[in-house]
Amino acid sequence: MLKPILLVEDDKRDLELTLIALERSQLANDVIVLRDGAQALDYLRREGEYAARAEGNPAVILLDLKLPKVTGLEVLQAVRADAGLRSIPVVMLTSSQEESDVLRSYELGVNAYVVKPVAFDQFVSAIAELGVFWAVLNEPPPGSLKATRRHE
Numbered sequence: 001m002l003k004p005i006l007l008v009e010d011d012k013r014d015l016e017l018t019l020i021a022l023e024r025s026q027l028a029n030d031v032i033v034l035r036d037g038a039q040a041l042d043y044l045r046r047e048g049e050y051a052a053r054a055e056g057n058p059a060v061i062l063l064d065l066k067l068p069k070v071t072g073l074e075v076l077q078a079v080r081a082d083a084g085l086r087s088i089p090v091v092m093l094t095s096s097q098e099e100s101d102v103l104r105s106y107e108l109g110v111n112a113y114v115v116k117p118v119a120f121d122q123f124v125s126a127i128a129e130l131g132v133f134w135a136v137l138n139e140p141p142p143g144s145l146k147a148t149r150r151h152e
Contacts, residue, residue, distance in 0.1 A: 006031075006060070006061045007032065014064070015035075021126075035068075037067040039069075040063070040075050060091060061075075062093045065094035073104055091114060092110050
């Protein structure tokens, strides 16, 4: 079974565009959509309304920077501080080009920082490439479900 892609995005328009782009990339991975950072942490930690979800981490987290309740940077920091979550690839997907946001994201251990392109075609292309890379091409750490299945 393929690991899902976790998409954490609060902007309705950006969410819609990202989902269209992922669909066009023809990935077979399910996409889990969450609208704020607190939900993302509950999902990842299997707490609150997600306490009963199946075990396992997503293939990748596509994370907006400016989220309600808990920011993208705070989610990233919590993921990297948790031994059970820190190996999940995290891609900051944001409209912020501020140098301080980029630097802070990398200081906290983000795998990639992608500024959302304004043009729809560019956006679709960027998301499709991200999805294919992190969900299909990226070699996960040894011992993860995907790595085990690849080498069977």
